[in-house]
Amino acid sequence: MxxxxxxxxxxxxxxxxxxxxxxxxxxxxxxxxxxxxxxxxxxxxxxxxxxxxxxxxxxxxxxxxxxxxxxxxxxxxxxxxxxxxxxxxxxxxxxxxxxxxxxxxxxxxxxxxxxxxxxxxxxxxxxxxxxxxxxxxxxxxxxxxxxxxxxxxxxxxxxxxxxxxxxxxxxxxxxxxxxxxxxxxxxxxxxxxxxxxxxxxxxxxxxxxxxxxxKSTSERIKLGLKRLITSDVYKNTKEENILLEERYRYQMNEKNLKILSMYNDHSLKGRLKKVLTKDRLKDNLRNEIIFRLILLLNIL
The missing domain is CATH 3.90.550.10 (Spore Coat Polysaccharide Biosynthesis Protein SpsA; Chain A)
Structure with a gap:
């Protein structure tokens, strides 16, 4: 055992x-x-x-x-x-x-x-x-x-x-x-x-x-807004995703490396590509729209 x-x-x-x-x-x-x-x-x-x-x-x-x-x-x-x-x-x-x-x-x-x-x-x-x-x-x-x-x-x-x-x-x-x-x-x-x-x-x-x-739903919404305004959580997420690619790129398959590289591209062209992706990242349409706006604004 x-x-x-x-x-x-x-x-x-x-x-x-x-x-x-x-x-x-x-x-x-x-x-x-x-x-x-x-x-x-x-x-x-x-x-x-x-x-x-x-x-x-x-x-x-x-x-x-x-x-x-x-x-x-x-x-x-x-x-x-x-x-x-x-x-x-x-x-x-x-x-x-x-x-x-x-x-x-x-x-x-x-x-x-x-x-x-x-x-x-x-x-x-x-x-x-x-x-x-x-x-x-x-x-x-x-x-x-x-x-x-x-x-x-x-x-x-x-x-x-x-x-x-x-x-x-x-x-x-x-x-x-x-x-x-x-x-x-x-x-x-x-x-x-x-x-x-x-x-x-x-x-x-x-x-x-x-x-x-x-947290309740309302508490999670308030927490999300607080993070957006005052917290480093989005900045930390961006930095850690870049770190993930730097450290593990040779241990990923081609598909995953392509996905990670796309989301780590924060140029205007890269942000537009992320906003238009077919990937479904959130559990409902409202959250998906809000999230894509966050990507477009380069917050994440």
Whole structure:
């Protein structure tokens, strides 16, 4: 049985982290361990993690200074040695068959040196674990064009194989702002993404969540406008897409390299070509029009 490491970055997670760890320990896939990095918590998270570490051989814990969840995840990804790597947030609850399903799906697609990323849908719950609903599966194709501008799915559901992990850590990740967004782009460009529309996570939606999935529709619209006006997120996305092409151009097939090169062409001619592309990048017509306007204005 292949070995899985579940990696988790924890920060001030005392309220919910026990439930999450317990749900991971309850997996029906047995050959795994959990590696947790505490990212400078100021509450009782350290004490809770030390208790788990002392009482369970499947749990590794390290304590460090606060550096943000993305760098914390990348640190763990670089340090751990396993066949598969699963990402976990600190405040959700996993169904018992999450890991076994992911590995079964991945192994159906494995071949030599092919990076693979598996992700799934999720069920939404409030802070007290009352069911809210399940998002409709995205109607877009999960392809490179769409993944260049939007993280393809919830990072806390990701499972990647060793080939994907090795490809990601071959280069410095110090300048990468969102670990799951970068992971999905690298695998889309150089490997294969596998989506399971079923849910294997009870995602706890509360105000402390960093993920977009914790936001309502109106909150996401406000966040999008704020990013447009005050944030560097679009600038960062442009820079990282250029970095993706520079680092991985020789590991991409001709089709993907052509797509990436087109979206990285920010000349007037290149922007017009992007606006007129047949690629469908958003889930509805209104968002598609807004997005193409953003491309034309060279914001992205």
């Amino acid at each position: 292949k070995k899985i490491v579940v990696i988790m970055s924890a920060y001030n997670g005392e309220k919910y982290i026990r439930e999450q760890i317990d749900s991971i320990l309850n997996q029906d896939y047995t050959n795994f361990y959990i590696s947790i990095r505490d990212d400078g918590s100021l509450d009782k998270t350290n004490k809770i993690l030390n208790e788990y570490k002392s009482n369970n051989a499947q749990i590794k814990v390290e304590f460090g200074e606060n550096q943000g969840y993305s760098k914390s995840f990348f640190d763990l990804l670089k340090k751990e040695e396993a066949d598969y790597y699963a990402l976990a947030d600190q405040d959700d609850i996993w169904l018992a068959n999450k890991l076994s399903t992911a590995i079964s799906d991945i192994q159906n697609h494995e071949r030599d040196n092919l990076p693979l990323l598996w992700f799934s849908n999720l069920d939404l719950y409030d802070g007290e674990m009352n069911y809210i609903g399940t998002p409709n599966p995205d109607k877009r194709n999960y392809d490179l064009a769409s993944s260049l501008f939007t993280c393809i799915g919830p990072g806390m559901s990701y499972v990647i194989n060793r080939e994907a992990r090795d490809r990601i850590i071959n280069y410095s990740t110090d300048t990468i702002h969102e670990h799951d967004f970068w992971i999905s782009r690298v695998v889309e460009a150089t490997g294969k993404v596998i989506y399971n529309p079923k849910s294997f996570i009870k995602y706890r939606r509360h105000k402390s969540n960093a993920s977009q999935y914790s």
